[in-house]
Amino acid sequence: MSGTIRHRLTGSAEIEESAILTFPxxxxxxxxxxxxxxxxxxxxxxxWLLCADDEHIALPVTDPLLIDPGYSPHLPAEALEEVGARGPEEVILLAVLVLPRGGRPWRGTANLLAPLVIHPDTRLGRQVVLTEDRYRILTPLLPEEEIARLEGGNP
Amino acid sequence: MLVLTRRKGESLVIGLGAGVEVTVLECGQAFVRLGIQAPREIEVWRKEILAEVTEANRAAASVSREDAAALETLLRKKG
Incomplete structure (x- = not known):
């Protein structure tokens, strides 16, 4: 396939079709x-994970290690296989971010239970739900005391 | 909704030749442990987890650029 895609978020900049990731x-x-x-x-x-087929859809994402420096989930073999990876070292993990509307971004969360697993070479991706209890869908981005400080509460 | 009684060790087959089989492995007072066999293209989710992930993804899609930019500044300070 050739050609370009437009998305609201990238404005007039066009996206090359070759940049497309497929989430089957x-x-x-x-x-x-x-x-x-x-x-x-x-x-x-x-x-931002931009939807190539609807220019109004875009999901903010980040490196989960930034939220949890010890993040090292066990990725099921079948999920790795599905994106064409032979091992976990071949894939990129991204966490989907949710922020409250209209301010207080420090109250945001990252989904560490269901990371996006993307293989940079096959360009295949899948949102994988981990079976590990220690990760959460709504993981706070900042520690509670940091949030309190930002909101001007007690130190 | 179809309601069936199954005992420990008994199974259900869903769809003829669809390769989906659910087996009752263990019954407790407040839980059952199920074994599920299905072709890999059929995803199996805990319903409430699927609902939460769906909701989180939809909420993520309504995050504004401005709020994300503000968070970017915050996280940079943190890092």
């Missing part, structure tokens, strides 16, 4: 959309 199962909530593109400036902490 779609994503929960966006089951019908299989083609996505990772966008964002090289040095940004937050990147």
């Amino acid at each position: 199962r779609g994503l929960p909530g966006f089951e019908a959309y299989r083609r996505w593109v990772l966008a964002g400036e090289e040095d940004s902490v937050i990147q």
Whole structure:
């Protein structure tokens, strides 16, 4: 396939079709959309997973290690196989971010229970639900005391 | 909803030739442990987890660029 895609978030900048990541199962909530593109400036902490087929859909994502420096989930072999990886070292993990609307971004959360697993070479991806109890869907981005400080509460 | 009684060790087959089989492995007072065999294209989710992931993904899609930019600044300070 050739050609370019436009997305609201990238403005007039066009996305090359070759940048497309295929999520054969779609994503929960966006089951019908299989083609996505990772966008964002090289040095940004937050990147965006843009829906290639609906320019209004974009999910902010980040490196889960930034939220939990010890993040080392066990990825099921069948999930790795599905994206064409022979081992966990071949894939990139991203956590989907949720922020409250209209401010207080420090109250945001990262989904560490269901990371996006992406193989950079096959360009296949899947949102994988871990079976590990220690990870949560709504993982706070910042420690409670940091949040309290930002909200001007007690030190 | 179809309601069936199954004992420990008994199974259900869902769909003829679909390769989906559910076996009751263990029964407790407040839980049952199930073994599920299905072709890999059929995903098996705990329903409440699927609902939460779906909701989180939808909420993520309504995050504004401005809020994300504010978070970016915060996380940079943290890092």
